Amino acid sequence: MTNNDDEDDIPSLSAESLKALQEFLAEQSLKENKLQNHLSSCGDSLIGTSDFEENWQLSQFWYDDFTAQVLSNEISRAAGGSGKIALISCPTLYKPVKHLCGSNEVLLFEFDKRFSLYGSDFVFYDYNEPIAVPNDLAKSCDVIVLDPPFLSEECLQKTAVTVKFLAKDKIILCTGAAMERLAEKLLGVKKCKFEPRHKNNLANEFSCYANYNFDEFVTNNKEKT
Known part of the structure; x- marks a missing residue:
């Protein structure tokens, strides 16, 4: 030839x-x-996910404003004024949580390096290497919120390993309704009445789970506002 x-x-x-x-x-x-x-x-303090387009290849779907507000308010309440907060694969929440929890340490565990603009609050995270995170963070996070990027058992299982390594107290999980049994088995979380929503609607039914009575506090919050 x-x-x-x-x-x-x-x-x-x-x-x-x-x-x-x-x-x-x-x-x-x-x-x-x-x-x-x-x-x-x-400046970094004003950077939010609205400044970034969703990368669908990374399975990124931003929460709508209402969902981000509800979750951020509850994270703030649950963490108090000093609890450490870990946000795993949910960059939509970083800006509103940081705004509400100025005195708390807020860490964003994220694969998308665009968010390294958040400086020391950014921790590069690949769910395929679930314990490749700083050792000094073991059992240090008072509130962990996770939204595994892919709707698969493997992704949830590996992310759960990270959560168990980091978790000190409360866990909030946002993922597909199909993951309910596995989520309870892996993390001891129960499905909540609150339903997270996205700016771009997802085809799969989406749910919120927690290892404490999340709905009670969210309902009380709504009644006060």
Whole structure:
């Protein structure tokens, strides 16, 4: 086979497809530049997930504002003024939790390195390496909120290993309703009445679970407001 034959085997884009690809890449580059300009002008404390597009390849789906508010209020109440808070694979919550819990240590365990902009609050996390987290965090987190990125038994099982390593007290889990039995078995959590929602609706039924009476406090919170 000649070199010319090899070249003939290499697929090539049509002019129309090439133009569409170039336009897409240009648009992504423009968005990235706008984001970087915004981040440099506003400072880390004002950066929220609204500044980032969901990466569906990483199975990212941002909570809607109501869900983020309910969860953040309960996290703040449960942690008190000094409890350490761990947010695992739920970057939507970082900004509102940080706002409400200024005196608490809030750690975001996240695979997406875009969120390393949160500085020392960011802990790179890959659920495939569940105990590849700082040893000094063992049994140190008063409130842990987790939202495993993939709706699979393997993902929940591995993330649960991380939770058990970090957990000191309360656990709040947001995941598919199909995970109910496994979630109870692995983490001792029960399904709550509260139903988390997303800005972009998910096809799978989504639920909230906790290892304490989450609904009682959320209901009381609503009655007071």
